[in-house]
Amino acid sequence: MLLLGAASALVDGINEGVRARGFTDMRPAHGFAFVRLAPDGATVVELAEHLGVTKQAASQMADELVRKGYVERRPHPTDARARLLTLTGRGWACTRAADEAASEVLLPWADALGPDRLATVRTALSTLAVPGRIRPTW
Amino acid sequence: MLLLGAASALVDGINEGVRARGFTDMRPAHGFAFVRLAPDGATVVELAEHLGVTKQAASQMADELVRKGYVERRPHPTDARARLLTLTGRGWACTRAADEAASEVLLPWADALGPDRLATVRTALSTLAVPGRIRPTW
DNA sequence: CCCATGTAGTCAAGCTGCTTGACCAAATAG
DNA sequence: CTATTTGGTCAAGCAGCTTGACTACATGGG
Known part of the structure; x- marks a missing residue:
């Protein structure tokens, strides 16, 4: 399906851009983790839920990100x-x-499309997508 | 990104439907293989190119599909x-x-959207998607 | 016609990202 | 104060892919 092709191209493009900016040790999956960590941080379990993997997998990804210097493990304020x-x-x-x-x-994509059709696409996709589902590993 | 969510939902939905119809031993990746095999068959190398993996990986997927009874290995007519x-x-x-x-x-999605907006979405996506890129494993 | 190089496919070994299972320590319910 | 739940780690194992090496057939130039 061409929806898949578009999604792949998007992820590849972003990953390419990130690498071009000097972060060569990052995979797309790390980006999905950052989405959850960015606002106020999260626990391993919360990260695991967000990524749709076991807490062990999330923990070992956290290890990797700590080792590479992107993430810190701090004591939890209340637990x-x-x-x-x-x-x-x-x-x-x-x-x-x-x-x-x-x-x-x-940007070039949105430009070529114009705001009207862009909005159409956005709403169309959001009706199909269930919230929070980000499991790229089939 | 919500494009990813939509793609995931789509793949999951189709896979669910396939399983519901009795093909419980299939993964989405197999479906991508069928796309290439369906018209006239293909060699292992062609399948590998289509899936974006090595020929070894394609070959072992072919093994699996043969074992499960979905695919036959026939002598090639000219080679x-x-x-x-x-x-x-x-x-x-x-x-x-x-x-x-x-x-x-x-269907329900296309219905709710109407033919005009559906066409908009299709063309929009096809400008973003590079042809033949189907690598779901990030 | 024959050899050199290229191509289709397999075998074998190894890696990576994930899983299941077992466990400990702190939190929480009764 | 015990019993259960919850956050996290350690350990082992597995699935799907990779690289590397090899065989059998194809093909083009001498």
């Missing part, structure tokens, strides 16, 4: 068992790079 | 090295089931 994962400066820089890359990919 | 992978009766039945499932998922 001594939990740890709050938050973005480091480098993590935020990468998030900004991803936003830039995304605009870069979408 | 004694090659083997032509073709769908069996069961393979065609599964293809038909997938088509039905796809319409089932898309």
Whole structure:
């Protein structure tokens, strides 16, 4: 289906842009994690739910991101068992790079389309998409 | 991105429909393979190119599909090295089931949208999607 | 006609990202 | 104060892919 092709092209394009900006050790999956971590941080379990994987998988991804310097594990303010994962400066820089890359990919597309048809596409897609479903690994 | 959510929902929906029709041992990736095999069959290498994986990976997927009875390995009519992978009766039945499932998922969506806006969405997506790119494994 | 190079396919080994299962420590309910 | 739930980790295993090496057939130039 061409919906899939478009989605792939989009993800590839953004990933390409992120790498071009110097973050060569990032995969698209990391970007999906950043979406959840960006506002106020999250626990491993919350991250796991957001990504649709087990908490072990999320934990080991967190390990990787900590090792690479994008994420910190801080003590949770109210729960001594939990740890709050938050973005480091480098993590935020990468998030900004991803936003830039995304605009870069979408801008010419939105331009060619015009605001009206763009809105049509957006609403059309949002009726099909169930909220929060981001499981790219088939 | 909500484009991804829509793509995921679509794939999941179709896969669900296929399973509901009795083909419980199928993954979405198999469907992508069928797209290439359906018209006249294909060799392992052609399948590999279509899926964007190595020929070894394609070959072992072919093994699986043969084992499950969806695909046959026949001698290639003009090249004694090659083997032509073709769908069996069961393979065609599964293809038909997938088509039905796809319409089932898309029909209410297309209905709600109307032909005009549907066409808009289609053309919009096709400008973004590069041809033949179907690599769902990020 | 024959050899050199290219191509289709398989075998084998290894890696990566995920899973299931078991467990500990802190939180929470009774 | 115990019993259960919840956040997190450790360990082992698996699925789907990769790279590398090899065989059998194809093909083009001498």
